[in-house]
Amino acid sequence: MKTTDFGVDSDSFLRLYAERKENMRSVMVTCYVVQSFERGKKGMLIPDLPKQARDEAHCKLLAERLASQKASVVAFSxxxxxxxxxxxxxxxxxxxxxxxxELLDLTA
Incomplete structure (x- = not known):
């Protein structure tokens, strides 16, 4: 029987490792982002720096506020x-x- 550096046989070690890995839960998070665009000299849309929002309601509010100042705005999560x-x-x-x-292609 082969043992690890920790004095545990390799089969037991692998079983314990697999159980521990199963018990570790991934932390899922939702990020809310508002991306605005300016219109360039030749009419192309140029992205501004994205803004992070706290939640969906805040994301909508930021997008609505920017909409009157920017060529286009998209809020997403x-x-x-x-x-x-x-x-x-x-x-x-x-x-x-x-x-x-190209952004429309990503949402299709």
Whole structure:
């Protein structure tokens, strides 16, 4: 029987490791983001720095406020496990104005 450096046989070690891994729960979080765009000289939409919101209501409020000042605004959320880097697709909460074509492709 092969033992690990800790004096435990390797089969027991692997079983304990697998049980511990199963018991560790991923922490899922939802991030709320508002992305606004300016219109460039040639009419292209240029992204501003994204703004993080506290929750869905705050996300909508920020988007509504920016909508009167910007060419376009999209508010969205993403849920996932930041430690694993595993994220669900973005969910559009609200949008104002025209969005760039490449962004529309991501939400289709």
């Amino acid at each position: 993403r849920t996932g496990d930041p430690d694993a880097g595993d994220w669900d697709d973005a969910v559009v909460i609200t949008q104002f104005g025209e969005l760039p074509a």
